[in-house]
Amino acid sequence: MFKLLLIEDDASLFQEIKDRLLSWSYDIYGISDFSEVLQEFTAIKPDLVIIDIQLPKFDGFHWCRMIRSHSNVPILFLSSRDHPSDIVMSMQLGADDFIQKPFHFDVLIAKIQAILRRVYNYNTDQIELKTWYGAAIDYQKNTVTNDAGTVELTKNEMFILKHLIEQKNKIVSRESLIKSLWDDERFVSDNTLTVNVNRLRKKLDALGLGHFIETKVGQGYMAVEKAEPL
Template sequence: MQSILLVEDDAKLAGLLAAYLTRNGFQVQVTGDFRHVLDEFVEVKPDLVLMDVNLPQYDGYYWCRQIRTHSICPILFISARDSGMDQIMALEHGADDYITKPFQYEVVLAKVRSQLRRAYGSYAAVQQEVKVKNGPMILYPERFVLEYDERSTELTQKEAILVEALMAKEGRVVSREKLLEQMWEDQHFIDDNTLNVYITRVRRKLKELGAEEILETVRGAGYRVLDLDSSSQGKGK
């Protein structure tokens, strides 16, 4: 029996949704302590998480990021917030799907089953976590974590895409146009300064890891991440 962790502070809705999913063959754990959601996740080890956005203490985006440092299990948001920006934020913080309230229980069930099939069932790839490696730097693109010399930092989805694009071409320059193309399907509607913002954020994350010199700006051409495998200059080179 597959398990679901339901993080929803509306007790009535949580009870009804849990009962519906239980009737359809799932084991459902409803969170009662919204201060220790990650601890409960680690203890329960669910196959999937259903997460509200508006929660006491910290919001669902925060808990989604925390869970992503431990697991790549499917996370579905259920929220009354129906703006496109809220959905984008959910995906950027590591969610797999977003369901707006009010919803039909049948839709939730269908999306839950779909995500479980993709993660563990007939649609799943070989269950081995993807890693992108460059010397002592390792990116886990599925859970948005970057490691360097035994330190780690969390990334947003867009930051992870940016870092992965650069690491895939380690030592070679990647143009701004290519980065925009990989980060957004239609880059024509993206302000050119937006990429600068993400580059600045990634530099800040690299600085946290003590690796700020790894990312270089090549004037008039783009950006590159140094090839750490072939470098003889050690950390940060």
């Protein structure tokens, strides 16, 4: 049974979501003290965090940042705020997805199931270690290592890198990546993929590898295998 931490201060909405998710056999936890979210997260050790932006004490962005500093657990934002900057900020902080309130419960379930499949099952039949342009990529630990050091990726970032290097020197369309990542492209914005790829590139830059993920305008992305260093 997966453990889900629902960080929502609206008691009636929390109970409604909890009851619906319990019917899907998820184990649901809430927050008792909104000034101690990180401590409660650490004690619960959830498999997925669902968090609102507007919370008492500190907002959801603050707690997403704090959780990301300690864990790569998948994070799903659930918020009535719909400004594009809120969605972009969520992704830049390492969130896996964003749902705007009010929402259809079937969409929430689809998002949760897609994230859990992607995070906990996607690499079960894959080799755990691969090399790309002199770097060791560990699918199990979500790390990329070369002589310059090691960077840790989120599950989304590793999933994107994995798909690109498995088709090295070939263009992978944006539509293909979106469908592979989120199972159903109707539920995700095109901008979300852009943010994730840019975040992946920024991390790879620390190893001198960021420019080997090339953008093919109007087509998609390509991981270069034998490009000359710039």
